[in-house]
Amino acid sequence: MPDHRPQTLRPTVAQLFLTYLKIGLVGFGGVNAWARRVLVEEKRWLTEQEYAEVLGLGQVLPGPNALNVAIQLGDRFRGGAGAFATTLGLFGGPILVLMGLAALHDRYGEVPLVKAVLAGTAATAAGMILGTALKMATKLKPALPIIAVGLAALAGGAVLRLPLPYIVLGLAPFGIAAAWWTLRARA
Amino acid sequence: MSDDGDVLLQLAIGFAAISMIAVGGGIAVVPEMNRLVVDVHGWMSDARFAQLFALAQAAPGPNVLVVGLIGWQVAGLPGMLVATLAVTGPSGFFAFGFSKLRGKLAGARWLRIIEKGLVPIAVGLIFSSGIILAQGAARPAGPGTAISLLTLGLTVFSTLFVWLTDRSPLWVLAVGAVAGALLL
Numbered sequence: 120m121p122d123h124r125p126q127t128l129r130p131t132v133a134q135l136f137l138t139y140l141k142i143g144l145v146g147f148g149g150v151n152a153w154a155r156r157v158l159v160e161e162k163r164w165l166t167e168q169e170y171a172e173v174l175g176l177g178q179v180l181p182g183p184n185a186l187n188v189a190i191q192l193g194d195r196f197r198g199g200a201g202a203f204a205t206t207l208g209l210f211g212g213p214i215l216v217l218m219g220l221a222a223l224h225d226r227y228g229e230v231p232l233v234k235a236v237l238a239g240t241a242a243t244a245a246g247m248i249l250g251t252a253l254k255m256a257t258k259l260k261p262a263l264p265i266i267a268v269g270l271a272a273l274a275g276g277a278v279l280r281l282p283l284p285y286i287v288l289g290l291a292p293f294g295i296a297a298a299w300w301t302l303r304a305r306a
Numbered sequence: 307m308s309d310d311g312d313v314l315l316q317l318a319i320g321f322a323a324i325s326m327i328a329v330g331g332g333i334a335v336v337p338e339m340n341r342l343v344v345d346v347h348g349w350m351s352d353a354r355f356a357q358l359f360a361l362a363q364a365a366p367g368p369n370v371l372v373v374g375l376i377g378w379q380v381a382g383l384p385g386m387l388v389a390t391l392a393v394t395g396p397s398g399f400f401a402f403g404f405s406k407l408r409g410k411l412a413g414a415r416w417l418r419i420i421e422k423g424l425v426p427i428a429v430g431l432i433f434s435s436g437i438i439l440a441q442g443a444a445r446p447a448g449p450g451t452a453i454s455l456l457t458l459g460l461t462v463f464s465t466l467f468v469w470l471t472d473r474s475p476l477w478v479l480a481v482g483a484v485a486g487a488l489l490l
Contacts, residue, residue, distance in 0.1 A: 146366045147479055148439075151432065152468075160472060168425075175424025178431065180404055181326050182397020183370040190398055194405040202402055206394070213367020214374055214390065220365050221375055228357070232487060237364050238446035239486020242457035243478050245443045246464025248436035253469040255429050265426045272430025277437040282337075284329040287427060295423030302419060 130164060132197050132204045138162060139189055139208030146213070148244025150185040152251040158192070165192075167258045178287055185209065262304075264297035313381050314388045316347060321373055321392035328370075328397060339373070349380045370394070436465075446490060456489055 130138065138157060146153040151174060159170050177187035189209045193201035227233050261269065268290055275286040320342045328335045336359065343349050350358075358379065362372035370393060377389025411417050440461045444453050464478040 143367045145476060146368070147476075148363075149435070150368050152475070156475065171425040171428055172421040175428040176404075176408075176421065177401070178428055179329065179424060180397065180401050181328050182401060183328065183368050183394065185368045186370070186394055186398060187401040190401040191405040191408075194402060195409070199402070202405070206398060209368065210371070210390065210394065213365060213371055214386070217362065217365050217367065217371055217374060218378070218386070220361060221378060224357075224361050228361075235446075235486040235490035236483045237360075237486070238443065238457060238490055239460060239482040239484070240364065240479055241439065241482075242443040242446075242460040242486075243464040243482030245436055245439035246461040246466075247468050247475045247478060248432060248439060249461070249465040250468025250470075250475075252429055252432040252436055253465065255432070257469075259425065259429070261426060265422075268423075269426035269430040269433075272427045273433045273437075276431055276434025280438075283431070284327075286431065287329055290427050291424060293423075294425070294427050295420050297426070298419045298422035302422070 128164060130162070130196055132200050135193055135197060135201050136204035136208045139193075139205040140212050141208075143209045144212040144216070146185075147240065149248045149251075150209070151188070152248050154185060154188060155251060155255070164196070167255065171255060171259060178283075179291065262297075262301040264300055265294070268294045268297050314384060317377055317380060317385055317389045318392045320347075321377075321389050322396050325393045325395065325397040326400070328393075339376070343376055343380075349376070354379070454490070456485065460485055 142150060142154050142157050155170050155174075158165050159167055165173070173188050173191050174184065176191065177184040180187045186206065186209060189205035190202045193203070193205035195201075197204070256269070271293070272286055272290055275281045275290070276283070324335050324338055324342065327338070340352070340355055344352055344355055355376075358375045359372050362369055362375055365371070371390070373393045374386045374390040377385035377387070379385075381388070408417065440458075442449075443461060444458050445451050446454050446457050460482050464475075464482065467473070467478045468475050
């Protein structure tokens, strides 16, 4: 589909690369939360609903979710060059950081202060992800059948600890049925 | 040389296969990665695998980069590059092909319904990964140890901060790092 949004809101290849470089580098504790923050709140390239949809597709497709989202958005805005730019940005920065960290961790990983900082960061990162989920859920204002599918996914992951492919593929028909029912009820 | 080549080939084949079964994301296939790396090839111990995984979680960027660390451990820089490309390449091309197809079909009503139908699963799974990470973070000394009210409080504070304000989450991550350094 041709992109009808105003030219200013259609990022260039360079903007896609730099934005995804930022998402990768600040992406502590979960890239998806950061991608949403940057793409929806800061850049406003996508609406809440558009981001949630592209993330949903990214989860059904095989491979890392954040990468699937990056590739789809890069392609949607700027074709193959855009997809390459977002991929390079998303992985390029963090892999350099990781090489440094791996070396440092071998030397300092057992230092109590380092462990304490990591534990504190991990606790707030978990809250960041929960806060992001709450923000999405409240802004999307889903209908009841949609909420039910969301709660089932939540229970499957957090309570039953089912493998993700079972949750995603098992609940997809119910989610689609709920969306169909909701759209029909509104029509 | 032939040994190095063999290891790189094993990394490439193993992680390319994992790439294509990773429905739901990289984290979904951690058990499969563990099997490949520890049981099948004996490249490292369980404990080392868990350490590398924790390190990848603590670092910025996609968690799937743990694969890069595994490659680094097994075969240095070439191992890191080969493993990372293998785990991202096949699924990446698949996603790109899908995106092209979607571009042609966009506007089709059934596609809109499918896309809307996947949204609650996406949001529900973000919730669930937040809960699982919060449970781990609540016991900073390891599984089975006492719950730390401090880390629990940090998680609650950070949840409310990110939910109810539009400020960057970097602030709250910094609070977590400082609180951990001073109080844990």
